[in-house]
Amino acid sequence: MPRRGENIYKRKDGRWEGRFIVSRSISGKAKYKSVYASSYSEVKRKLGECKKEITLNIYGHQYNEYPFSLFCKEWLNAHKKYVKESSYIKYYNVVTLHIVPYLGKIKLKYMTTQCVYCYIQELLAKGSKKGEGLSTKTVSDILSVFKNIMKYIEYHYGDVCFDFHQITVKQHNEVKMRILNHQEMRRLYTYILENQNLINLGILLALSTGIRIGELCAMRWDDIHLNEGELYVMWTMQRIQTKDTLSQTKTKVIMTMPKSECSIRKIPIPQYLISLLKPFECHHNEYFLTGKNQQYIEPRCLEYKFKTFMNINHIENIHFHTLRHTFATQCIELGFDVKCLSEILGHANVNITLNKYVHPTFDLKRENMNKFNQFINVKNNVTMS
Incomplete structure (x- = not known):
């Protein structure tokens, strides 16, 4: 296998081969040449020299x-x-x-x-x-x-005249993410139970699983297996700019794979949510939020609906992604295994989960600090005995 970003292979005869483009045809098809060596480092050096020589032939020494x-x-x-x-x-x-x-x-x-x-x-x-x-x-x-x-x-092209690798931007502490408190979550649960529809249940699904807004908008009922109690995150939806000069619109909605390979995942559905979703279940690959095959709700529109939803419940300064942070924080408070939570959220490693998505409340900090009381009591009992 070649190393990432390189065209270097180990041959069956034990030698290393490096391939590079020397020219292209009018149709754009590449013409390759190869260099060979007994070690990876040597063939990489030869490959670099050949590439620089081609560059100099095209641009001269004055790049x-x-x-x-x-x-x-x-x-x-x-x-x-x-x-x-x-x-x-x-x-x-x-x-x-x-x-x-x-x-x-x-x-x-x-x-x-x-x-x-x-x-x-x-x-x-x-x-x-x-x-x-x-x-x-x-x-x-x-x-x-x-x-x-x-x-x-x-x-x-070759070496540049300054060391750009060491240039950094000093990071300031970011504004702390506002998450829903327990009272606000109870208020939302009560409202959703009294006003059950696919949009409200979608909000509850995000709050109960931590899925992203684009993942929710792209989700179809074929991705949700209520009998098995699981859902699959396979796609995400987003609106992007169009750079096609022939396009009549400046933006378009696309369906693509999620943020990274780790974001393609299977998530268990909480039991209480399964019973709520059952009456709305569809069986012909309809979009989850609309119950229709050809009609979807894009992230921007869902964000508008979410803002209205929060205004009705008198909750301010919240956007949809807050639900993901709230879910992660709530899971830690409930004692979730961090590695398990990281995989549910689709993160590449637990550091992202802990550093960006977990916001412990002061009450949780107090509860953890009070655990020292038990330690001191046990120590005192040992000393007295």
């Missing part, structure tokens, strides 16, 4: 004279074939809205660490469309794309 925007465009085109359409749109927007306007005209040879740090400060001060500062999280994401472009240049 540092080209503006950074040229490499940004090339990086986008190179990644378009290998990432999801939604991911490409995000990269495209980051490059066109936040990187090229600031750094695009700078020649590669004039790009320095100081230049990039000034760019970061500019984003933090007035990087948004309205001229307001961007959050450190957003700027960190932009910097990550910038570094990927620089790695692309480094890999395909």
Whole structure:
């Protein structure tokens, strides 16, 4: 198997082979050549030399004279074939809205660490469309794309004249996520029980399983097996921009695989929820939220309906993703195994679950601290005996 991002294989005869593109036909079909060596490191070195030689034949030794925007465009085109359409749109927007306007005209040879740090400060001060500062999280994401472009240049053209690897954005503590308290959750449960319909039950399903809004909108009844007490998360729905110049609309709704491979998962359904869903069960692959095969509710519309739902219940400052955070926090309070919870949420590792999705209440902290009382009592009893 080749290593990720490389075209290097170990042959049956024990040698290592590295393949690289030397040219393309008019139709775009690639023409390859190969280099061989007795070790992986040696063939990688040879492969790098060949790629640089091809690059120099095309651009000459003056690739540092080209503006950074040229490499940004090339990086986008190179990644378009290998990432999801939604991911490409995000990269495209980051490059066109936040990187090229600031750094695009700078020649590669004039790009320095100081230049990039000034760019970061500019984003933090007035990087948004309205001229307001961007959050450190957003700027960190932009910097990550910038570094990927620089790695692309480094890999395909040669060394760059400054160390971009060590450039970072100092992360400030993010605003604490507002989650539903126990009183608010009871209020929601009561309202849903008294006003049962597919939208309200969808909200309860999200609060009881932690599924994302796009996953709920894409869910069909074929994904829900009430007799077995389980549901499958296989797809997500989202609205993205269209970059097709022939398209008559600026955006479109797409169905795609979830956020990552870990997000494709099977989740047990709580027993109380199974009995509530039974009367609404469909059997012809209808969308869960509509009960119809061709009609769906997209995430943006569901967010609007959710806002109305929360206003009716007099709960403020809540958006749909809050349900996912509330579910995770509630599970920890109930003593869930963290690894189990992480898999239910579709996270790659437990650190994401604990650091981003669990928000212990002060009452839970007090309850845990009071466990020392039992320890002290036991210790005192041992001493007295």
